[in-house]
Amino acid sequence: MNILLIGSGGREHALSWKMSQSPLCENLYILPGNAGTAQCGTNVALNQSDFESIKTFALEHKISLCVIGPEAPLVEGIYDFFKGDEALAHIIVIGPSQEGAQLEGSKAYAKKFMADFNIPTAAYQEFTAETLAAGLSYIETQTPPIVLKADGLAAGKGVLIIDNIEEAKTALTEMLGGKFGQASETVVIEQFLDGIEFSVFVLTDGKDYQVLPVAKDYKRIGEGDTGLNTGGMGAVSPVPFVDDVLMKKVEDRVIKPTINGIHQKGIQYQGFVFIGLIKVGEEPYVIEYNCRLGDPETEVVLPRLKNDLVQLFQATDNGGLASVKIEKDERAATTIMLVSGGYPEAYEKGKLITGIDNINDSIVFHAGTKAVDGTVHTNGGRVLAITSFGSDIKTALDISNKNAEQISFEGKNYRRDIGFDL
Numbered sequence: 001m002n003i004l005l006i007g008s009g010g011r012e013h014a015l016s017w018k019m020s021q022s023p024l025c026e027n028l029y030i031l032p033g034n035a036g037t038a039q040c041g042t043n044v045a046l047n048q049s050d051f052e053s054i055k056t057f058a059l060e061h062k063i064s065l066c067v068i069g070p071e072a073p074l075v076e077g078i079y080d081f082f083k084g085d086e087a088l089a090h091i092i093v094i095g096p097s098q099e100g101a102q103l104e105g106s107k108a109y110a111k112k113f114m115a116d117f118n119i120p121t122a123a124y125q126e127f128t129a130e131t132l133a134a135g136l137s138y139i140e141t142q143t144p145p146i147v148l149k150a151d152g153l154a155a156g157k158g159v160l161i162i163d164n165i166e167e168a169k170t171a172l173t174e175m176l177g178g179k180f181g182q183a184s185e186t187v188v189i190e191q192f193l194d195g196i197e198f199s200v201f202v203l204t205d206g207k208d209y210q211v212l213p214v215a216k217d218y219k220r221i222g223e224g225d226t227g228l229n230t231g232g233m234g235a236v237s238p239v240p241f242v243d244d245v246l247m248k249k250v251e252d253r254v255i256k257p258t259i260n261g262i263h264q265k266g267i268q269y270q271g272f273v274f275i276g277l278i279k280v281g282e283e284p285y286v287i288e289y290n291c292r293l294g295d296p297e298t299e300v301v302l303p304r305l306k307n308d309l310v311q312l313f314q315a316t317d318n319g320g321l322a323s324v325k326i327e328k329d330e331r332a333a334t335t336i337m338l339v340s341g342g343y344p345e346a347y348e349k350g351k352l353i354t355g356i357d358n359i360n361d362s363i364v365f366h367a368g369t370k371a372v373d374g375t376v377h378t379n380g381g382r383v384l385a386i387t388s389f390g391s392d393i394k395t396a397l398d399i400s401n402k403n404a405e406q407i408s409f410e411g412k413n414y415r416r417d418i419g420f421d422l
């Protein structure tokens, strides 16, 4: 079949690397893609929010599977666009409907969903400009740290964790005053949960589901989990503290009620639910939902998945998902993200990257890269993800770290301590 993948990051290189291994994959197109995805298929220079152009392309190239990597087109309703168009409706779309994408696109929606279906999460209240005074009083009743979340998508910057009541009140006032534009017209204030985070990925057809390998990502820019939040600086899978006992709690208390909730609400959802969890004591709580795979978690999850991914996607459409058996590589996989100097704040692009071709014991997934006359240049904050296997996490990390040294570009930065807390 002909497959169209939307997106351009490390996640999309990993998805295209995996799908291109399937005998079911005839032609793979990545829109817009990067220098790495171009080695797995054909990049298409279109805008991922330009649904009309995507439609024309999909029809001309007889696409029968369309996989949506990032959240933005899903929140903008790409699923509904396909299913509402007679010419496109037959195409399998991996990614939920606009309503399902609200699990990621609106923190208030997600919190209400969790409350309605009795899914463990931090206690919360939501406020708007009209209820600012009530919000300020609510903060006074809380014990810091105070967690403030912009309701909508805010490029990963919409969550503030503040140690002081007065500062939290100022922050709430600023957020409701438009600090994150429309995204912070509603703000969720929630209880701070103290624990260790991990990520669970579920593939669902809206009724049945399968659980993919568990991962943990490292979001802060600095070693020891310090400094600003990033999209993710590295990841590992499996996660040693996520044992069978904890995973059973996650499945019974979180995954099953989440899929049941989606089903009961009649939400069209063929795709991934990414559940960001935190282990507090021995108990799992949901920090957030995302309606897509994580990045860089995908760069360790898919290498450990032995199943044919295209076949799994087909199963979300033909009722076969319940009978699939997920097979995992028992080895550990780790990834280390090489980023541009300055990231996650301002950084320069267009730096020549050297040394990728000499690496043969890691998979180098491209994130922000661009091919220029036979060479590869940086084209984003997160540049390359170096994924390695090992009998354990440490062995895999040693290989990723060794190869991170071998690749050069001006300003290269990376964390040498991925996995430090395991």
Ligand code: AMP
Pocket (backbone or CB within 6 Å): 122, 147, 149, 159, 161, 190, 191, 192, 193, 194, 197, 219, 276, 287, 288
């Ligand atoms: P989110 O965008 O909701 O995933 O939040 C971003 C990050 O903020 C999470 O990955 C956590 O590290 C942290 N965080 C969010 N909510 C809480 C909470 N209730 N308690 C503690 N940390 C949180």
Ligand code: GLY
Pocket (backbone or CB within 6 Å): 217, 231, 232, 290, 293, 294, 295, 296, 297
């Ligand atoms: N790595 C976290 C995310 O993809 O949101």
